[in-house]
Amino acid sequence: MTTAQTLLKVEGLKKHYPIHGGIWGRRVGEVRAVDDVSFSVRTGETLGIVGESGCGKSTTGRAILRLEEPTAGDIRFEGTSLLSLGVEAMRRMRRELQMVFQDPFASLNPRKTAGAIIEEPLRVHGIGDANERKQQVKELLQVVGLDSYHAERYPHQFSGGQRQRIGIARALAVRPKLIVADEPVSALDVSIQSQVLNLLEDLQESFDLTYLFIAHDLSVVRHISDRVGVMYLGRMVELADRDELYNNPIHPYTQALLSAVPVPDPDAKRERIILKGDVPSPRNPPAGCAFHTRCPHVMDICRKVRPEFTDQGGGHFAACHLTG
Incomplete structure (x- = not known):
């Protein structure tokens, strides 16, 4: 960067x-x-x-x-x-600040058309009049690789990839x-x-x-x-x-x-590191380093003291006692 x-x-x-x-x-x-x-x-x-x-x-x-x-x-x-x-x-x-969600079907209102879904943030924020918003919806659909006639379809009429494109268009609407x-x-x-x-x-x-x-x-x-x-x-x-x-x-x-x-x-060889045990419960995380229950290099200090998240050089941050 x-x-x-x-x-x-x-x-x-x-x-x-x-x-x-x-x-x-x-x-x-x-x-x-x-x-x-x-x-x-x-x-x-x-x-x-x-x-x-x-x-x-x-x-x-x-x-x-x-x-x-x-x-x-x-x-x-x-x-x-x-x-x-x-x-x-x-x-x-x-x-x-906008978000694109994991499930493109659950994040879209099934009762609204794709056009209405994309237009909604424009209406909420008072951007443009009705005609300007509809034109922006058409442009956004084209930007994400869909045709303008898709604005009249409902989420169930799209594939998963197309639904995610609608979600992306909705996020882009307010720039x-x-x-x-x-x-x-x-x-x-x-x-x-x-x-x-x-x-x-x-x-x-x-x-x-x-x-x-x-x-x-x-x-x-x-x-x-x-x-x-x-x-x-x-x-x-x-x-x-x-x-x-x-x-x-x-x-x-x-x-x-x-x-x-x-x-x-x-033909490439790579040593597979198999971690033992399960991830601890976030209800009762371990003392010290949270990873010490599964770490192959665990030391006594790991069980007692939480490592600081510090710069190890060149903007490479890590939280591990092995680097101390």
């Missing part, structure tokens, strides 16, 4: 869900879905966030947009703290600066995934977009991202430029994830 301007800065983000039990429904615990996550996103870049299911990556994306209200931390967009904004101010800010893409291709056929990824890359250049791209497929993330962050049990454990992270992973969890990525060369 050539630009160094920070568009989004997340500091100490936490999202805990209370657990209630007993006859009186008292609070008996909490699920720490996101537990002290910090990172920044530069203007024009794509930051990928990866990790196993349940690691908190989707909750992180939703908390940034305040679709889930954070428990603690700060989220700054162009220097403005999003958590300080009232309801009306946050509604206006959503013109700059946002940042799009949080929450596993936007995981529900699609492999043959369609590459088409949607290429579309996202083309749109990024045409609309000057910045992406926070959330996924569990490391191959997909490597294709589209400039930098990659790895999450485990609600925490960021490693963050680096794409090639640096894939060629020189520091954290044992990242090393294990990358060892599982299929290699297209049948």
Whole structure:
């Protein structure tokens, strides 16, 4: 990346869900879905966030947009703290921040046509009159690779890939600066995934977009991202430029994830790192390093002291005692 301007800065983000039990429904615990996550996103870049299911990556994306209200931390967009904004101010800010959801069918209203779905954010934000909005809808459909007559069809009349294109068009309607893409291709056929990824890359250049791209497929993330962050049990454990992270992973969890990525060369040899045990419950995470229960290099300090998420050199961040 050539630009160094920070568009989004997340500091100490936490999202805990209370657990209630007993006859009186008292609070008996909490699920720490996101537990002290910090990172920044530069203007024009794509930051990928990866990790196993349940690691908190989707909750992180939703908390940034305040679709889930954070428990603690700060989220700054162009220097403005999003958590300080009232309801009306946050509604206006959503013109700059949009989301593409994982399930393209569940995220579209089945009772509305594609045109009405794409037009809705324009109406909500008072952009243009009726004729101008309809013209913009036609243009947006063409931008995402659909024909203008598709505006009259309903979501069930489209394929999965086409529905995701409608979701992307809806996100683009208000010309946002940042799009949080929450596993936007995981529900699609492999043959369609590459088409949607290429579309996202083309749109990024045409609309000057910045992406926070959330996924569990490391191959997909490597294709589209400039930098990659790895999450485990609600925490960021490693963050680096794409090639640096894939060629020189520091954290044992990242090393294990990358060892599982299929290699297209049948003659290539790669040592597979098999992690023992299961991911601990976010209701009762382990003391010290959250990964120590499965780490092949665990030390005594790992069981007691949580490692700091620090720069190991050249913008390569990691939270691991092995680097200390």
